[in-house]
Amino acid sequence: MNAHLKYASQSVATPYFVFALILFAGQILFGLIMGLQYVVGDFLFPAIPFNVARMVHTNLLIVWLLFGFMGAAYYLIPEESETELYSPKLAWILFWVFAVAGALTILGYLLVPYAGLAKMTGNDLWPTMGREFLEQPFVTKVGIVVVALGFLFNLGMTVLKGRKTVVNMVMMTGLIGLAVMFLFSFVNPDNLVRDKFWWWWVVHLWVEGVWELIMGAILAFVLIKVTGVDREVIEKWLYVIIAMALITGIIGMGHHYFWIGTPGYWLWLGSVFSALEPLPFFAMVLFAFNMINRRRRQHPNKAAALWAMGTAVMAFLGAGVWGFLHTLAPVNYYTHGTQITAAHGHMAFYGAYAMIVMTIISYAMPRLRGIGEAPSNKSQVLEMWGFWLMTIAMVFITLFLTAAGVLQVWLQRIPEDAQAMSFMATQDQVAIFYWLRLAAGVMFLAGLVVYFVSFAYQRDGAAEALPAGDSANA
Amino acid sequence: MAETFTKGMARNIYYGGSMFFVLLLLGLAWHTEKVIPERSNDLQLTESVVRGKLVWEQNNCIGCHTLLGEGAYFAPELGNVFVRRGGEESFKAFFKGWMAAQPLNVPGRRAMPQFNLSETEVDDLAEFLKWTSQINTNDWPPNKEG
Ligand code: HEM
Ligand code: HEM
Ligand SMILES: [Fe+2]
Numbered sequence: 001m002n003a004h005l006k007y008a009s010q011s012v013a014t015p016y017f018v019f020a021l022i023l024f025a026g027q028i029l030f031g032l033i034m035g036l037q038y039v040v041g042d043f044l045f046p047a048i049p050f051n052v053a054r055m056v057h058t059n060l061l062i063v064w065l066l067f068g069f070m071g072a073a074y075y076l077i078p079e080e081s082e083t084e085l086y087s088p089k090l091a092w093i094l095f096w097v098f099a100v101a102g103a104l105t106i107l108g109y110l111l112v113p114y115a116g117l118a119k120m121t122g123n124d125l126w127p128t129m130g131r132e133f134l135e136q137p138f139v140t141k142v143g144i145v146v147v148a149l150g151f152l153f154n155l156g157m158t159v160l161k162g163r164k165t166v167v168n169m170v171m172m173t174g175l176i177g178l179a180v181m182f183l184f185s186f187v188n189p190d191n192l193v194r195d196k197f198w199w200w201w202v203v204h205l206w207v208e209g210v211w212e213l214i215m216g217a218i219l220a221f222v223l224i225k226v227t228g229v230d231r232e233v234i235e236k237w238l239y240v241i242i243a244m245a246l247i248t249g250i251i252g253m254g255h256h257y258f259w260i261g262t263p264g265y266w267l268w269l270g271s272v273f274s275a276l277e278p279l280p281f282f283a284m285v286l287f288a289f290n291m292i293n294r295r296r297r298q299h300p301n302k303a304a305a306l307w308a309m310g311t312a313v314m315a316f317l318g319a320g321v322w323g324f325l326h327t328l329a330p331v332n333y334y335t336h337g338t339q340i341t342a343a344h345g346h347m348a349f350y351g352a353y354a355m356i357v358m359t360i361i362s363y364a365m366p367r368l369r370g371i372g373e374a375p376s377n378k379s380q381v382l383e384m385w386g387f388w389l390m391t392i393a394m395v396f397i398t399l400f401l402t403a404a405g406v407l408q409v410w411l412q413r414i415p416e417d418a419q420a421m422s423f424m425a426t427q428d429q430v431a432i433f434y435w436l437r438l439a440a441g442v443m444f445l446a447g448l449v450v451y452f453v454s455f456a457y458q459r460d461g462a463a464e465a466l467p468a469g470d471s472a473n474a
Numbered sequence: 475m476a477e478t479f480t481k482g483m484a485r486n487i488y489y490g491g492s493m494f495f496v497l498l499l500l501g502l503a504w505h506t507e508k509v510i511p512e513r514s515n516d517l518q519l520t521e522s523v524v525r526g527k528l529v530w531e532q533n534n535c536i537g538c539h540t541l542l543g544e545g546a547y548f549a550p551e552l553g554n555v556f557v558r559r560g561g562e563e564s565f566k567a568f569f570k571g572w573m574a575a576q577p578l579n580v581p582g583r584r585a586m587p588q589f590n591l592s593e594t595e596v597d598d599l600a601e602f603l604k605w606t607s608q609i610n611t612n613d614w615p616p617n618k619e620g
Contacts, residue, residue, distance in 0.1 A: 038548070041584030046577065049587050050548050051537020115589065118532040130531025132545055166485075190524045192606055193514045196544065197506060232481060239484035246492035250499050259614035260542045261514045262506050267612065269502070334616060337543030337551065413616050420619040423550035424584075 004367040007078040009085035014368045015095050016071030017361050021452070023064035023102075024354070028445055030057040035438040039431055048110070055109050055135045061349065062133065063102050066144075068357030069178070069214055070151060073171060075364045076221045077155050080171075081162025086154050094150045101143040105136055127188055131199055134185045141185055148179040166235040167224070170242060171217035177210030193261035204253045207348070208319075212245040212280060215315070215356045219284065219308060222363050226305050227295035237287045244280040252277045255327045259336055267329040274327045278320030281312075281352075288312035301366065301374035303383040307359035310391060314351025322347055322398065334413045339430075340405030347398040355391075358451075366458055375458035382454035389447025396440035404433035513610040526602025529595045538586070540620075542611060548584060551620025556600075556607035558618045569600045 005011060034053045037043045044053075078085045085091060108117050114130070121137035123129045128138055136144070152175060159168055184201040220238045224231060254270025288309050299305065322344040326335040335341065362383065366375045374380065407430045411421040421429070510516070530536070538549040559568045573596050577585045591599070 034548075037584070041582055045585040046587055049538075050584070051534045051546065054537050054546055054548075055534065114534040114537075115532045123532060124528070127528055127531060130534050130536060132536050135534060135537075166481075190527060191510065191514055191516060191519060192527060192541075192602075193510050193609060194507065195527075196542065197503075197510070236479075236481040236484050239481065239488045243484065243488035243491050246488070247495055250492070250495040251502075253499070256544075257506075259611045260544070261510065261609040261611055263509050263513065264612060265502075266506075333614060336614065337540040337545070337547060339547060342547055412619050415617065417617045417619075420617045422619050427584075 002367075002370045004370055004372055006082075007084050009088040009091075010075050010078050010364075011368060012085065012088050012091040012095070013071040013075040013364060015092075016067050016074060017365065017368070019095075019099055020064040020067035020071060020357060021361070023060045023067065025448060025452075026106075027057055027060035027064060028441075028448055030054075030060065032438070032441050032445065035434070035441045038434040039438065052109055052114070055114075056106055058133055059109070059135065060106065061354075065353050065357060067098070068353075068361070069175065071364075072214075072218050072357065072360040073151070073155055073175060075360065075368070076218070077158055077168050077171065078162075080165045080168035080221070081159050083158060083162035086157035086161070090150055090154050094147050094154075097143065098147045101140055101147075105140045108137065109135070126186070128186055131188070131195070133203060134199070141182075144182065145179070148182070152176060152179060165231075166238055167217050167220050170213050170220075170238060174210045174213030174217060177213065178206065181205045181210060196260045197257070197262060200253055200256045204256055205250070207352070208249040208252060208277060209246065211353060212249065213242050215311075215352055216241045216245070216280075216284070218356050218360050219288065219311065222304060222308050222359055223288065223291045225363060226299040226301065226308065227291045228297040228299075229291050229294050233294075234291065237283070237291075241280050241283045241287065244276075244283060248273050248276040248279060255329075255332065258329050258332055271327065271329045275324060277327070278316065278324050281316040281320040284312040285316050299373070301363060301380070303375070303380045303387070304359065304363040306384055306387055307355060307362045310387060311351060311355035311359050314347065314355055314391060314394070316351075317395075318344065318347030318349070318351035318398070322402075334409050335405065338405045338408045338413070339401045340409070343398045343401035343405060346401065347394055350390075350394045358387075365455070369458060371459050375454075376460035378460050379454045379457040382450055382457060386447050386451025386454055389450060390444055391447075393440045393444035393447055397437050397444070400433045400437040400440060404430040404437075407433075515605065515608050518605060518608070520601065520605075522598045522601040523605045525595075526598035526600070526605075529591065529599050530602055533589050533591075541606065542609070543614065549586065551615060552603060552606075553609075553611070554607050554615060554618060554620050556604045558620065565604065566597070566600050569603070570596055573599075 002008065002011060030053045033044060033048065034050060034057060037050050037053065074085065074091055112120065114135075117137060118124075118129050121139055123138060126138060128141060129135055134141075155172065155175070159172060181202055184198050187198045189195050189198070216238050220234050223229065224234050251269050252274035254266040255274040257266035257270055289312075292305060292309060326332050326340050326344065366372055375383070408426050411429060412423060412426040413420070415421070535541075535552070536545040538546050540547065540551045540553070542553040543551065556565050559565050573589070573591060576588045579585075
């Protein structure tokens with residue numbers, strides 16, 4: 001028995017977290033491959049063409065975040081509901097189904113030419129493949145839906161028989177929304193404009209919609225635990241944050257409907273509403289710092305508190321500031337689809353979603369491993385080194401890509417037809433920034449290694465810490 | 475936050491606000507769907523264009539290129555390649571030659587794979603790119619370089 005868990009069934013979160021981190025490592029490896037291909041164009045060609053590396057990089061990202069969200073749900077839903085998980089066995093079965101399906105899909109990308117994979121999996125019958133982020137074969141998409149249904153059923157039954165709190169209801173709403181919006185990945189009209197229009201219902205309504213609910217719920221849960229601040233206060237904040245997220249983010253989707261053939265009123269709607277989208281992220285910063293300042297206890301897991309504050313700040317920078325930078329139509333006219341987009345995509349995904357998953361892992365892992373409320377001091381020091389190395393590296397990646405993007409706009413987009421530099425010539429001009437980005441990427445990898453090493457020392461000396469009664473007062 | 479602003483009020487704003495904007499989005503989506511055919515020359519959406527879109531997807535062209543500014547940023551924009559590379563007179567000839575010539579094998583240069591497409595597939599792709607270049611994109615991209 002693990003004395004540090006309130007409910008034994010929370011332990012099914014462990015495989016989800018471990019697998020998420022393994023996939024994270026894979027994601028970074030393929031990021032580095034692409035980083036090199038950006039400057040040494042024929043690196044690994046034709047074994048791993050750029051598009052294949054990119055699919056692996058982005059799909060691993062999405063899948064590891066999904067594993068992270070699922071692990072977070074299996075950990076916090078029983079605790080919030082004050083009851084055991086409805087079926088730990090189902091959670092284990094779904095873990096293996098999702099892990100095997102995910103691994104096979106990635107192997108498919110790497111070992112079979114994409115057109116062959118499309119043929120093998122019957123893409124002609126109901127074409128869904130070959131669209132950014134939604135490259136998965138039809139069977140994999142169906143698998144994701146099946147896993148999501150089983151997962152939601154399991155958690156839904158748990159919440160139904162237990163206590164309903166704002167945190168677990170918001171978490172459930174976010175997760176159901178995630179599954180529902182994914183259904184739009186099966187919508188692929190012949191008309192490219194309609195295809196693009198509905199494609200964003202998955203991508204935008206995920207990251208600037210329902211995923212913010214998931215992020216808010218996880219952040220609220222961890223803050224309740226590490227600060228001991230009254231739940232009423234935290235729940236009010238959570239409602240304010242998610243209200244702002246949906247009020248701005250739903251119509252804010254218009255910032256993707258400027259130049260793809262959709263009507264002109266989106267220029268206004270998209271600009272105005274998306275310009276307000278930084279608000280919920282700013283509220284998360286205030287929320288995290290306020291709660292930590294008003295804390296009623298000194299929680300020994302300092303690393304978890306650092307992740308909680310870090311994710312709020314970095315999400316605000318990446319999504320809020322870098323999002324705002326290019327979200328007004330007159331600006332986006334020039335920056336659309338340049339390295340500025342890539343800069344924003346990186347810091348936003350890392351700051352909001354990669355970091356919120358690492359926040360809950362930081363809080364939960366020592367308990368899941370039966371170590372205590374906090375890992376050893378040495379482990380925390382290493383973890384914080386990992387935090388700073390990865391986060392600073394991501395700041396540099398963002399700055400270098402932004403520099404490349406600004407130059408790209410200047411050379412390629414702003415001049416008239418006759419003076420504008422071609423895409424390929426422009427890329428040569430900005431190569432120095434791609435080299436610098438690659439160096440920052442290596443720094444990111446170093447941070448990831450340090451972060452992984454910190455887990456090896458979690459038990460170090462912390463083992464003597466008394467388990468008695470600790471789980472009760474958390 | 476001031477005590478006069480209660481949790482209940484925050485919750486009501488959340489429910490009311492999100493409900494309102496979901497409904498607004500559904501209305502706008504309905505209208506947008508209605509005008510897309512006109513803005514995208516739906517009448518010229520031939521079978522060849524539809525097949526071309528499938529070739530585009532099944533070879534994951536979007537993994538390197540942008541199309542109307544969306545996709546990957548490793549290779550040139552193709553939403554206006556029809557205009558950039560000769561238009562009605564010479565695009566098709568250019569495009570056939572281009573697809574056949576890959577990979578260019580210039581050391582160190584970003585490389586595009588050889589997809590071994592049939593003649594019809596190349597022609598369908600060209601039709602798809604031509605159709606795409608005629609979409610009303612509110613005047614994007616700013617110049618022909620995309
Ligand atoms: C955590 C939240 C967010 C994440 C993870 C995120 C991620 C991304 C990604 C990956 C893309 C590129 C999509 C593609 O490949 O075409 C993108 C595009 C964009 N994002 Fe965000 N984003 C977030 C929040 C925001 C916010 C709050 C704003 C506005 C304030 C914003 C504004 C934009 C704009 C304008 C584009 C289009 C760029 C272009 O025209 O090329 N994003 N975002
Ligand atoms: C070693 C670090 C990394 C390197 C060198 C790297 C490199 C790259 C490259 C070259 C691309 C393709 C850009 C293009 O289409 O031309 C890309 C895409 C992307 N990467 Fe990374 N990456 C790294 C880490 C990360 C991390 C940590 C995250 C998020 C947690 C991330 C999220 C993304 C996303 C969301 C995209 C798609 C962007 C878009 O569509 O705008 N990457 N990455
Ligand atoms: Fe968006």
